[in-house]
Structures are given as structure tokens and as C-alpha cells.
Amino acid sequence: MFAGTLGRSQFFVRSSLLGLAETAVLSICIAIQHEAFFGPPGEGRYRLAASLFLASVFFGYNRISFAIRRNRDAGGGELVAGIYAIATCTAIALQVQALIIRTSDNPMNGMEYAGLLYLLLGGLWLYLQFAASAPDAERNSSDSLASRSRANENDDAGANSALSRAMEQAIAGRKPIPAPPAAAQPQGFLGANRQAPAPRQRTEFGRRGVK
Numbered sequence: 001m002f003a004g005t006l007g008r009s010q011f012f013v014r015s016s017l018l019g020l021a022e023t024a025v026l027s028i029c030i031a032i033q034h035e036a037f038f039g040p041p042g043e044g045r046y047r048l049a050a051s052l053f054l055a056s057v058f059f060g061y062n063r064i065s066f067a068i069r070r071n072r073d074a075g076g077g078e079l080v081a082g083i084y085a086i087a088t089c090t091a092i093a094l095q096v097q098a099l100i101i102r103t104s105d106n107p108m109n110g111m112e113y114a115g116l117l118y119l120l121l122g123g124l125w126l127y128l129q130f131a132a133s134a135p136d137a138e139r140n141s142s143d144s145l146a147s148r149s150r151a152n153e154n155d156d157a158g159a160n161s162a163l164s165r166a167m168e169q170a171i172a173g174r175k176p177i178p179a180p181p182a183a184a185q186p187q188g189f190l191g192a193n194r195q196a197p198a199p200r201q202r203t204e205f206g207r208r209g210v211k
Helices: 008-032 034-038 043-073 078-101 112-130 136-172
Strands: none
Touching: 008 034, 008 043, 008 112, 034 043, 043 078, 043 112, 078 112
């Protein structure tokens, strides 16, 4: 769901269709439970708030996915995608809280902070929409570096776990402690092991000849 990239045209079309679908679903939920929506605030709106929360989470998940893929296509860092994801989750929570406490006299009660977050999300959406796509070489290099770092982390974790299991089995007595591999000896002519040369003997000359 979060893999791949999205161009500017694809991002615009999918985001627009997703926004229309979200508006239609939320309107249907409010129309079915209009008595709770126009009723007094409090526990009578819990069911409506729960249904709107589930629908908003589904559409918010897709919006975050589109933003991450578009940000990867533009060659952006992880900061923009992280801010977009956090702002989306916070706006959904504030929207549900405002729905429960809103009154008929003041329909916008509790929507102040959610409105600021939606303005931030709108600005980030415009940034992602008009950001130019990065060259394929830069995008592929960044993806390869990320995959290489993940592979190295997995190899290190696997080696450490295998070493810890071998030590536990050796301590428990089920298996002997593995001996370190012997150093490879230099090969001589026709594959025969070449012996190390014997140390030279020093000769000393004394008064009575060679010692």
C-alpha cells in the first residue's frame, strides 16, 4: 500500500476521488443518524461518532498512503510525510471530539484546532501536488541505500541470534563449543602444504673456531 510512487496527475485524480467518496460516506452516515446529529450533545452521539471515526480512519489511511508515495516520487525527505501522517490522525481525533460536544447554537464548537490542522493538511497537499518529480537515478539510489541498510541490519541481527543460540546450547551441554576455524596454510607446488622455513642458526666465531 505504501510501496511505489505517484506522479502529480495520479496524485491529483486519486486524492480528488478519495475526497468525494469520503464526503459521500460521511454525509450518508449523518443522514442515517440525523436525530443524533441534531440532538443534544453527549452520549446520544457516541454511535454516530464511532461510525464517522471508522470511516475517517479508512480514508485517512489512504490519504497518508498517497502522500507518502507522492513524496517519494518528488524525492522529498521523511519529514513531510511524517508531519502529514501525524496531522491527519490528530485532525480525525479532534473532528470526532468536536462532533460529540457541538451544539445547535454553535455548530463550529470545538472545530477551531481541527480547522487549523486541515489548513496545514491543505498546504501540504498543495506542496505535494506541485512538487516536481525527482530523476529516476536519484530515486533509485535512495531506495537502494534504504534497502541495503535494512539488509545489513537483518544480517547482523541474524548473526547475533545464531551466536547467542550456539552459546546457550554450549552452556547447557547439548553441543560442544564450536572451535574457531584453523588458519589456511599456504599452498606450495602441486597443492602440497608448504612448511614454514626453519629459523636460521646463528654462528659465532670465537678464539678456537666456530661454535
